[in-house]
Amino acid sequence: MNGGPSGFNNAPVTRAFIIASALFTVFFGIQGRSSKLGLSYLDIFGKLQLWKLIGSVFAFSSTPELLFGLYLLYYFRVFERQIGSNKYSVFILFSVIVSLLFEFLALALLKDPAVNQVTSGPYGLIFASFIPFFFDIPVSTWFRVFGVRFSDKSFIYLAGLQLLLSSWKRSILPGICGILAGSLYRLNVFHIRKAKIPEFVTSFFSRLSWPTMGSPPSAPTRNIVGNAPSYSGRRVERNYPSPMPSSVEPPEDSIATLVSMGFDRNSARQALVQARNDVNVATNILLEAQAH
Structure with missing residues (x-):
């Protein structure tokens, strides 16, 4: 399972997010600020600088985290193809904002020196994506390794586990916050799954002339699926x-x-x-x- 064989076709928002994450990681890494990007409870009561907030959302703090994080973001482009770029953009905004709010709340309540600074990067979006991945992506193949049964989804879970434990408590906290954000999106709080980003915004990402892998981009597909697949228990006749x-x-x-x-x-x-x-x-x- 790789989320599709045709690169970033029909996933322009994912492409833009991955490029931004890679560029911000390199930029802050060159400046030597990677270790300073993580949010702490001091940022709640003090003055949170804009560069630190942006860095905490986009830039990974280490190369291994960057590699695993970009791999997962690349795979999860399958959700943009399923629900359309307009709704996937809302999913990104919701996951990032809500997970940040959970992080601030957790840091304010815990005040634990072991997690006084969480690791940086788009953990909220990545781990929020594991919610629809768990419920809505079916298993296509099963196989055994040394007598242990695995599915083709196991590799994605292992990559997520590696990222979750990459910095121990500092990475577990934002990962859990991302899972909570994804759960709220699935529960459709405030009817969030009906929200869409205006078409002209997502079409801007489609016009970006970044090189892509795979076959030439096809025409943008219409968002016929509507809400995220199988989020509704009612049968809809079409x-x-x-x-x-x-x-x-x-x-x-x-x-x-x-x-x-x-x-x-x-x-x-x-x-x-x-x-x-x-x-x-x-x-x-x-x-x-x-x-x-």
Whole structure:
């Protein structure tokens, strides 16, 4: 599972966030400020500088954290493809802001010298993403290593565990705050899942001329899926388009994108045929089929 074979296609917000995180990490690392970026309870009662707040959100404090963090952010671009860039932007803002509020609250209550400065980086977004990853990404394969059973999702969990324990208490605290933020998003507090960033904002990220991996970018897909997949327990009846003629074969990259989300290849192909090659509609068809 790698979140899709076609680089950052249909994930411009993720691409911009990853680039910003890498640049801020390098910038603060060159200046020797990496160890000073983490928030502490002194920042709550004192004057929190803007550069420190920005650094605590984007810049990782070490190279190993950067590598594992960017890998997870890159994989989680699958959620931007599922719910659309407009709603995924709201998910990013909500996760970052709410996790920061939880961090401030925890630091103010604990005042523990062992966590007087939490580690920096987009821990809130990364660990908030584990909530939809756990509930909404199905397992596609199982295998055994030395008699222990693993799934294709295990590698993502192991990378997350490594990042969570990278600085012990200093990294566990922001990780837990991120999980709480992701849980609140899933619970749809304040109807947050209905919120969207204006189209002109997300289209700005699409126009950024950063090089991407994989095949040429395809046209932006419409946000047909709506709320995050399977967040609602109610069955929603949709009028899907009639299937295409059997002579029209779905593109291989579209099939591979759905397979990377954990769906069976044959089911992915059939859903694309029914959805007339619209990946968003096909994803919704497959998720609703799993729910029943």
